[in-house]
Amino acid sequence: MSDVVLHIDGKDVTVPEGTTVLEAARSVGIAVPTLCHHEKLAPYGGCRVCMVEAELRGATRLVAACTHPVEPELVVRTRSEKIDRIRRSVLELLLAHAPDSTRLRELAREYGARRDRFEPDASFCIHCGLCVRYCAEVKRKFAVGFVDRGIRKEIAFVPEIAAKECNACKECFELCPTSYLQAAFVLVESLAFPRPAETDRTEG
Amino acid sequence: MARLNSSEDLERLRREILARRDPKKPCVAVCAGTGCLASGAADVVAAFRRELDARGLADKVALRGTGCHGFCEKGPIVVLDPEETCYLQATPADVPEIIEKSLMGKEVVERLLYVDPQTKEKTVREPDIPFYKHQKRMVFGPNRKLDPRNIEDYLAIGGYRALARALFERTPEQVILEVKESRLRGRGGAGFLTGVKWEFARRAAGKPKYVVVNCDEGDPGAYMDRSLMEGNPHAVLEGLLIGAYAIGAHEGFFYVRQEYPLAVENLGIALRQAEEHGLLGKNILGSDFDFTAQVHRGAGAFVCGEETALLASLEGQAGEPKPRPPYPAVKGLWGKPTNINNVETWANVPLILNEGAAAFAAIGTAGSKGTKIFSLVGKIANTGLVEVPMGLPLRDVVFKIGGGIPGGRKFKAMQTGGPSGGCIPEELLDLPVGFDELTRAGSMMGSGGMIVMDEDTCMVDVARYFVDFLTEESCGKCVPCREGLRQMHRILTRITKGEGHEGDLETLQQLAETAQEASLCALGRTAPNPFLSTLRYFRDEYEAHIREKRCPALSCKALIHYWIDPAKCRACMLCLRKCPTQAIDGGKQRIHVIDQAKCTNCGTCFEVCPAKFGAVRKLSGVPVPPPIPEEQRTLVRARKQDE
Ligand SMILES: Cc1cc2nc3c(=O)[nH]c(=O)nc-3n(C[C@H](O)[C@H](O)[C@H](O)COP(=O)(O)O)c2cc1C
Ligand code: SF4
Ligand code: SF4
Numbered sequence: 126m127s128d129v130v131l132h133i134d135g136k137d138v139t140v141p142e143g144t145t146v147l148e149a150a151r152s153v154g155i156a157v158p159t160l161c162h163h164e165k166l167a168p169y170g171g172c173r174v175c176m177v178e179a180e181l182r183g184a185t186r187l188v189a190a191c192t193h194p195v196e197p198e199l200v201v202r203t204r205s206e207k208i209d210r211i212r213r214s215v216l217e218l219l220l221a222h223a224p225d226s227t228r229l230r231e232l233a234r235e236y237g238a239r240r241d242r243f244e245p246d247a248s249f250c251i252h253c254g255l256c257v258r259y260c261a262e263v264k265r266k267f268a269v270g271f272v273d274r275g276i277r278k279e280i281a282f283v284p285e286i287a288a289k290e291c292n293a294c295k296e297c298f299e300l301c302p303t304s305y306l307q308a309a310f311v312l313v314e315s316l317a318f319p320r321p322a323e324t325d326r327t328e329g
Numbered sequence: 330m331a332r333l334n335s336s337e338d339l340e341r342l343r344r345e346i347l348a349r350r351d352p353k354k355p356c357v358a359v360c361a362g363t364g365c366l367a368s369g370a371a372d373v374v375a376a377f378r379r380e381l382d383a384r385g386l387a388d389k390v391a392l393r394g395t396g397c398h399g400f401c402e403k404g405p406i407v408v409l410d411p412e413e414t415c416y417l418q419a420t421p422a423d424v425p426e427i428i429e430k431s432l433m434g435k436e437v438v439e440r441l442l443y444v445d446p447q448t449k450e451k452t453v454r455e456p457d458i459p460f461y462k463h464q465k466r467m468v469f470g471p472n473r474k475l476d477p478r479n480i481e482d483y484l485a486i487g488g489y490r491a492l493a494r495a496l497f498e499r500t501p502e503q504v505i506l507e508v509k510e511s512r513l514r515g516r517g518g519a520g521f522l523t524g525v526k527w528e529f530a531r532r533a534a535g536k537p538k539y540v541v542v543n544c545d546e547g548d549p550g551a552y553m554d555r556s557l558m559e560g561n562p563h564a565v566l567e568g569l570l571i572g573a574y575a576i577g578a579h580e581g582f583f584y585v586r587q588e589y590p591l592a593v594e595n596l597g598i599a600l601r602q603a604e605e606h607g608l609l610g611k612n613i614l615g616s617d618f619d620f621t622a623q624v625h626r627g628a629g630a631f632v633c634g635e636e637t638a639l640l641a642s643l644e645g646q647a648g649e650p651k652p653r654p655p656y657p658a659v660k661g662l663w664g665k666p667t668n669i670n671n672v673e674t675w676a677n678v679p680l681i682l683n684e685g686a687a688a689f690a691a692i693g694t695a696g697s698k699g700t701k702i703f704s705l706v707g708k709i710a711n712t713g714l715v716e717v718p719m720g721l722p723l724r725d726v727v728f729k730i731g732g733g734i735p736g737g738r739k740f741k742a743m744q745t746g747g748p749s750g751g752c753i754p755e756e757l758l759d760l761p762v763g764f765d766e767l768t769r770a771g772s773m774m775g776s777g778g779m780i781v782m783d784e785d786t787c788m789v790d791v792a793r794y795f796v797d798f799l800t801e802e803s804c805g806k807c808v809p810c811r812e813g814l815r816q817m818h819r820i821l822t823r824i825t826k827g828e829g830h831e832g833d834l835e836t837l838q839q840l841a842e843t844a845q846e847a848s849l850c851a852l853g854r855t856a857p858n859p860f861l862s863t864l865r866y867f868r869d870e871y872e873a874h875i876r877e878k879r880c881p882a883l884s885c886k887a888l889i890h891y892w893i894d895p896a897k898c899r900a901c902m903l904c905l906r907k908c909p910t911q912a913i914d915g916g917k918q919r920i921h922v923i924d925q926a927k928c929t930n931c932g933t934c935f936e937v938c939p940a941k942f943g944a945v946r947k948l949s950g951v952p953v954p955p956p957i958p959e960e961q962r963t964l965v966r967a968r969k970q971d972e
Contacts, residue, residue, distance in 0.1 A: 171807050172650045173847040187846045192652035207846070211809075214843040218812035242836075243816050252805060271805075274630070278805035286808050 140195055147175055147190035150203060151228050157190050158212065158232055159201050161253035166262050168192040172219075172253055174232065178202040187211070189245040209236055216241040219251045223303035226251075248313075249303045250280055255264050256297035266290045269297065269312075278290075282312050284319035330609030334615035336493040339484075341627045342606075347480050352931045355432055356410040358473065361421075362397025362559055363552070363591055365404035369420065370394070373405045376421035380428050380450075390432055393482075396472030396560015399714035400460055403443070408455050408473065415455035416441035435547045446710055446732065455613040456700045460711045461866050463729040465692070467700050469553075469716040472560035477587040477595045480602040483563040489608055491682035495571045499682075505531060508678065508684035517543055517634075517671030518747075518775050519851065520697075522905055523678075526668060529658035530576045533666035538578040540569055541662070541669040542584040544592065545639060547631035548747035549798070550779045553702040554672035558585065558592035560598035561676065566622070568678030570613070573620050576668050581622040584639055587629045596624055631748075635850050636669045638804070649804045650850035671776070673702060693719030697763035701774065707781035710735050717762060727781060738783040741882075742866070744791065746775030748798045749855035751862025752788060755855035773855065785886035788867040789874050793821035795859035803852065810853025813844045817860065826887040829875035834864065855858035865923040879950020886930050889949045893934070893956045895920045897944035900964045904934035904945060922956040 130139050133150050140149045145168060150157050157244035160172035170192040179188045180200040181232055187208070202208070220229055224240045229251075233240065233255075252271075257280060260269045268286040271278050282291065298309055333339050359365070359374045374394050381387050389827045398406050402418040409431055416427060419441055430436040442451040443458045452458045457472075466473075475482035483489075495504050509524030530538060540564060546554040558565060566716060569581050585593050600622055603609040611619045625643055632638050633648040642648035661667020677699060681689045690698045697719035701724070706712045710732030723743055727733065734740050742752040751772030753760060760766055764774045782791065800814040817840050820833050835859050841857030848854045864871060873879045880888040893904075893913075905913040905921055912928040915921030921944075923934065938945040 169806075170654070173808050173849070176847045189652060189847075194654060204705060208858050211847050214813075214839055215808050215847065217591050218808055218816065218840075218843075221812070221816075244817075244819065250810075252811065256648070259535040275803040276811055277809070305563070 129195045129197050131201060131204035133158065133193050133196065133201040134203055142195070144195050145191055145200075146177060146179065146188065146193045146195055146201055149195050150177075150201070154205055157193055158235075160228070160232075161255060162191045163255055163259065163300065164186060165327055166255070166258045169254055172215065172251070174215050176209060176211055177210060178205055203272075212236045213238045222246050222251055223249045223327065226303040236267065243255040248279060251303055252278060253302055255300040255302070256280060259297050264290075264294065266294075280311055284315050287312060287315060330472045330816075332605075334607060336497050336614060339489060339493055339614060341767050343484050343487075343490075347644060350485065350934050355412060357390060357392045357427075357432070358395045358408045358410060359393070360396070360398045360404060360406040360473075361394030362401070362404075362472075362556055363589075364397060364401030368404045368418075370405035372421045373407065373419050373424065377428075378426040380424050384428065384433075386432070390479065393476045394478075395475060396477050397556035397714065398455075398473045399464075399469060399556070399695065399716075400458075400711070401714070402712045405530070413454045413456060415443065415453070416457060417443055424791035452768070459732060460713065460715070460730055463721075463725060464716050465700050465718045466716045467680060468564075468673060468698075469702050469714065471556070471564065473555050475561065475563055475858040477560050478598045480563060480599065480744065481604060484563070486491075487683065488563055488569055488679075492608070492650050493614055494572050494682050495574055496614055496618055501575045502576060504682070507686045508575070508681060509769060511689040511969050512713065512716050513674065513677055513681060513689065514697060514764055516644050516673035516677070516701065516776070518773070520774055521545060523670060523674055526658060526670075527575050528859045529656070530578075530666050533659045535660075535664075535666050537580060537665055538576055539662045539667040540573045540576060541639070541643070541667060542569055542581070542583045542585075542672055542894055543634060543636065543639060543669055543673055544583060544589070544672045545627050545634035546672075546776065547591075547629075547634045547802075548587055548778050549696060550706055550780070551747060551776050553590050553704055553777055555589050555671050556714055557676050557702075558583075558589065559595050562592075562596045563603065564676045564679060565596075565672055566599055566603060566609070566676035566735065569622065570620055571606070571678050572668060572670065572675065572684060574618050576666075579619050579621070581620065582662075583622060583641060584627050585622045585624060586627050587761075590857040593624060593626060600624070612940075621858040621859045623867060630804070632804045632850070632852055633644070635852060637706050637850070640667065648805050650852070652754065652849060656830055663670045671735050675952040683694050694761055694763040694766065696765045697774075699779055701762065702926065703745075703777045703779045705731055705779045705781070707779075708734050708738065708786070709781040710781040719763050720761040722759045722761055723753060726762070726779065727758065734781065734783050736783075738785065741784050741786055742782045742788065742791075744780040744782065744795075745773075745778065746773035746858070747778045748795045748802075749773070749852065750778065752782070752791060752861075752866065754866040757866075772858065784886060785882055787825070787881075787882040788863040788870050789821065790825050790885055792860045792863045793818065796821055797858065799856040799859075803856075804850075807847075807849040807853060807950075809840075809844045809847040810849070810856060812836065813848075814853070814856055816840055816846075816859070821860065824871065824874045825880075825885045827878040828872065829871075829876070829886075833875060834871060835962060838864075848874075873950065877950045881949070883947040885949075889930065889947045890925060890953045891923055891932065891934055892943050892946050893921050893923055895922075895961075897942055898945070898964075899942050901939065901942070902940065903937045907933050907937050909933060912934070915962075920962045920964055922955065923958075925953055 138149050157175050161169050168191045170189045175190040176187045177190045213236040216233050220240045221243040225274045259298045268290050269282045377461045407416040407419045411770050505527050513523045514520040544554050635650050637651040638648045657667040700716050701717050705715050742753045796818045800818045803810045805811045844853050844857050874883050905915050910927050912924045935945045
């Protein structure tokens with residue numbers, strides 16, 4: 126595969142074709158915040174805190190660094206007033222769900238996001254899908270999945286599988302950007318009160 | 330049926346079909362689209378069959394159940410050819426009279442004709458009805474001329490000639506060039522140049538390649554794709570075959586919404602007939618081009634119409650959008666180059682090859698060529714499907730085709746582009762219909778919804794309504810859409826309830842920017858349009874709701890009060906009797922008064938108060954006047970005289 130040269134925050138970066146902008150930035154030590162990204166998992170593009178400005182032939186647009194493939198001559202800016210505004214907005218939306226998440230509060234400080242900008246929402250999950258995808262892609266157990274869709278989407282453990290697999294594993298717990306307890310809570314709940322709906326892993 | 334093995338075979342069959350048909354033979358065309366079937370078209374067809382048989386006319390008069398004519402509101406529609414006499418809202422009971430007067434005699438059944446609501450003038454011929462007269466029905470027109478279940482009808486009007494031309498007279502590259510030169514843009518929403526997209530797919534590395542028809546049509550109220558698929562499936566198939574040949578695909582998929590059983594049925598018949606005729610399968614028309622097509626029934630979610638979600642759903646995965654790039658043209662179905670177009674886009678293709686790219690590009694504006702089918706609904710006299718040339722001013726759609734606003738109300742705005750479109754105000758009504766024109770005005774072409782709104786519509790509530798729809802339809806994968814819309818919906822709801830406060834508009838604008846710029850797919854990216862366009866043109870309404878707790882359109886329930894004007898009340902007791910909460914005090918000769926504490930704002934009194942009194946009024950943003958004192962409530966006879 127051939128190499129691609131692009132420019133990130135003024136630096137020339139050479140990476141193999143097919144690399145994402147995020148990987149390219151990190152390869153030269155430029156930090157881009159992420160919440161739903163994980164090296165072992167396929168790019169997802171759900172949280173959108175990794176939005177960066179990408180300029181090609183004079184046209185600038187915002188792209189998600191974690192999913193956007195590098196292009197020759199792409200000029201990437203990882204911080205700007207607009208990017209910061211959008212990251213702040215995304216963080217504030219998520220803080221309505223998980224106001225005490227250490228990871229979110231760290232980023233909130235960096236971007237000046239308020240914890241109480243929006244009315245709090247009962248669920249702590251921010252739907253990054255890390256637990257779900259890790260269980261599916263790395264462990265290949267499919268013990269935890271999303272049920273329902275859109276604003277009603279939530280994670281759920283499949284009791285039949287979870288009862289067998291989860292106790293010995295629990296690797297997904299520490300991936301959760303909101304708190305360990307989120308996945309743990311749902312797991313305990315699913316085992317104690319199994320619902321038939323939880324066997325349905327497909328949405329929509 | 331013998332297979333057609335060459336272009337000559339096709340033309341020979343066409344001549345045979347035409348020779349068998351006498352153009353002067355009377356033909357009864359009854360619309361058998363979903364709309365007319367729902368209003369009883371099947372019974373009308375059955376009655377014609379029965380009555381024609383009984384009179385021994387079955388051989389002398391042809392009877393045809395056709396595709397949708399578009400004027401669905403007035404169905405069942407019966408058109409008598411060759412005169413094109415059009416009868417609306419026909420019932421089986423009308424059939425004997427139609428046969429005796431119009432088929433056996435040369436008389437017209439007056440009471441079934443179109444009557445102009447204003448002038449009361451009657452129109453005999455279908456093309457003279459104002460609703461049709463100002464349309465340009467290039468794509469949709471054939472619906473009315475053919476039985477979608479009979480391939481011979483399609484062949485009789487020149488069907489598959491464009492395919493033969495592509496296969497035998499053009500290289501794939503030439504076909505692409507022709508489509509590029511026509512400047513056809515996708516009718517599914519984004520308006521991407523179709524020829525350019527085909528070229529990407531043709532050039533993309535990887536095999537096999539696929540072509541897909543997007544008939545998901547999730548916009549509530551839109552049904553042009555359904556009507557084309559039901560009414561003229563061969564046109565869509567012919568377009569698809571031409572595209573597949575151009576791109577180098579040998580397999581295609583029709584992704585049809587679950588709720589469209591008639592479309593699936595008619596399409597299935599069309600595919601079978603095409604195959605029997607050698608127009609589908611191996612060595613199409615004797616060429617070395619092979620192509621097979623399958624029908625897939627979609628799950629129904631609105632977001633499944635988005636191309637990457639649709640492809641995921643075709644593969645059997647959850648219907649969630651994926652990031653682009655990679656575009657489907659490069660990496661689509663099962664990772665292979667895939668070209669996906671909307672139903673109407675495909676149906677335009679045979680037209681381009683038949684009439685030539687230049688003729689096609691001669692219609693329309695600089696950036697938008699050809700025609701577009703719209704679903705015209707809302708506060709408008711004539712509703713239905715209308716096909717207009719690009720560039721036609723919106724005003725003509727509303728007043729010439731749509732017949733204006735009923736009930737003497739004033740036009741306020743036209744919402745175009747489906748749920749994530751925007752509202753175009755009165756002052757922009759001369760805007761020519763086109764992709765870029767609508768986008769510049771803060772709306773979009775979308776798939777072609779047009780909702781007319783009158784002065785009684787609250788624009789803040791309109792924004793709330795569409796954002797609500799989109800919040801429900803968000804797939805939930807990305808934050809700006811799932812969480813941003815949830816919050817936008819909350820704030821808009823608060824504002825319509827009179828609980829808005831300073832800063833709300835800024836927060837909404839911030840959320841709108843985030844959704845537009847950072848959402849993963851176009852659902853989230855276009856979802857703020859209903860808010861942004863209404864804010865742009867009707868900011869005063871937002872401010873009235875927030876600052877004065879007033880709804881200028883007198884529509885938001887929480888912000889209005891019903892009040893009986895004592896000077897106008899004639900104590901007729903109508904509202905008093907109808908009020909479901911007994912909130913109205915009064916009696917014979919006693920002026921009625923609404924007890925605001927008991928009133929639930931249901932609006933019954935407002936509706937039942939006779940128009941000649943017009944005593945019940947809606948108030949918003951002003952205090953309700955105190956009830957008039959008991960001693961002044963007796964209706965004085967003397968007042969009757971000054972009426
Ligand atoms: C939320 C959403 C829903 C969509 N629904 C449809 C649809 O029902 N039908 C359609 O043809 N295109 C729909 N589209 C557009 C498709 O993604 C795609 O652009 C289109 O099928 C391409 O065909 P065209 O180039 O012929 O327009 C939708 C897009 C979005 C974002
Ligand atoms: S539980 Fe945690 S890891 Fe799982 S999707 Fe929700 S936020 Fe992500
Ligand atoms: S923009 Fe909305 S519909 Fe599209 S991927 Fe994101 S959440 Fe799903």
